[in-house]
Amino acid sequence: MSEHKNKVDIGFINECESWRLHPRFFPSKVGGKPAWLNRKPPQPSTLQCIVCNEPLVFLCQIYAPIDDSEEAFHRTLFFFICKNGSCYKPNESNCIKVLRCQLKRDNEFYSHDPPLEDENAEFDDSKCPALCYICGCKGPNHCSKCKRINYCGKSHQVYHWKNGHRESCCNENPSESKDIQPKNNIIFPELELTIEEETEEKVTETSEEQELKYLNKLIAEEKAGCLNDASETELEQYANASVEDKTFLKFKKRIAREPDQVLRYNRGESPLWISSKPLISNEDIPNCKYCNGKRQFECQIMPQLLNYLDLEFGVSSIDWGILAVYTCANHCTDKEVPYKSEFIFKQDIDSNLASPSTSSKEN
Ligand SMILES: [Zn+2]
Ligand SMILES: [Zn+2]
Ligand SMILES: [Zn+2]
Ligand SMILES: [Zn+2]
Secondary structure, three states: HHHHOOEEEEEEOOOOOHHHOHHHHOOOOEEOOOOOOOOOOOOHHHHHHOOOOOOOEEEEEEOOOOOOHHEEEEEEEEEEOOOHHHOOOOOOOOEEEEEEEEEEOOOOOOOOOOOOOOOOOOOOOOOOOEEEEOOEEOOOEEOOOOOEEEOHHHHHHHHHHHHHHHOOOOOOOOOOOOOOOOOOOOOOOEEEEEEEEOOOOHHHHOOHHHHHHHHHHHHHHHOOOOOHHHHHHHHHHHHHHOOHHHHHHHHHHHHHHOOOEEEEEEOOOOOOOEEEEEEEEHHHHHOOOOOOOHHHHHHHHHHHHHHHHHOOOOOOOOOOOOOEEEEEEOOOOOOOOEEEEEEEEEEOHHHHHHHHHHHHHHO
16 A cells, blocks of 8 residues: 555654743644744634534644745644534534644744744744633633733633632732633643654564455365364454454554554545545545635544543543544635634544444443
8 A cells, every 4th residue: 555655754742841832933732722823813703613602622733834835834733622522423523623824934923043942032922912811712802800811702701700710800919920821621731742754664564465365265265165163263253344344453553553643644645544434535625715726635633632631521522533634735825814724524433343342241
C-alpha cells in the first residue's frame, strides 16, 4: 500500500511550561485557551455547537505552515468540540469544528524574525480584542456589574458567576487577572503537542499479504478435504472476520509502532481508517467554501487524544474513532475571513467490533 512508503508525521503529548505555548511561539498544543494565530479571533457564533447551541471548547491546534506558499508562511489548524456528550452521534461531526488560519511572513501581528526564547519578551497584543475569561475565545460581552471581565456569551458568564465571580465581582482587589490562566472545568488541560516523523516498522512486515496467502492455503486444504481441526478453527475465525475487522486490524497494527500517537499528519495522502464504513471518497468532500477549490486530506486526530482530556464521568460519551481533516488544497487567503472552516469527518469504530469479545464473556 502506498501509505507504507510515504512518510507520516506523528503527534505526541508532552508537558511543558505554559509560557512556551504563547502565540508568539506558533505552538501546536492541546487544551487551555486557543493561541490565536491571527490576533482577531472569530465571532462566538462561529464557535457554537449546532446541536445544543452551547459554545464549543478548544480541543487543540496544529502549526502546519506550507513551505511553498507565501500566503501560508504561518498556518495553524484549530479544533473545537462540544463538551456535551449527548451531541455525539456515530459518524457525524456536527459538534466538531476545524478552522484554518494563515499569515504571510510579514504581517501585522508578529515580527519577521523568529521569536526570542524568552519568557519575559515583550509582545504587543494591542490588536487582539478582549477574550472570554473562561474559554479564551472572542469575548464581546462583559459582566454588567464590574465591566472588568469579558465573556463569549451567557453560558460562560453564568459558569464564572457560579464559580468565583459572584464573590470577586465588585471586590476592590479582584483575584482575577487577565494574565493568569484561570483553572476551570470548561477548558481541557493544557499540554504541548510535539510532532515527529513516524518510525519505521521494527520487525519485518508479517504483512497482510502473507496472512492472506496462508489463509488461502487453508481454504485450498479445506476443498481438498485434508483440513485438520486446528486450521479449521482458524479458517472459521477468518471467515468471520469481516472487511470491518480487517480495516480495524490494519489500524491497530499501524499504530502499534507508536501507541501514544494522538495525531497523524500526512497532507495530500489518505487517512488511516479505523473502520471500513462509512468511508468517504474525495468526491464526497465538499469544495472549499471560500475559493471553491478542491480540498485534500491533511491530518487525523487519533482516539488516544481522548485519554488526555480529563473527561469526567458523565461527559465521557465524548468519543471518536478518528477525526479526519480535509483542507483547501489552494491554501486560499481571504482577509475578511481570517479563520476559515474546513471539513472534518468523524469516523467511529464499528460497534459490531466490540461485540464478539463482550458476548463471549457473557456466554
Ligand atoms: Zn453540543
Ligand atoms: Zn467563553
Ligand atoms: Zn463582575
Ligand atoms: Zn480555498
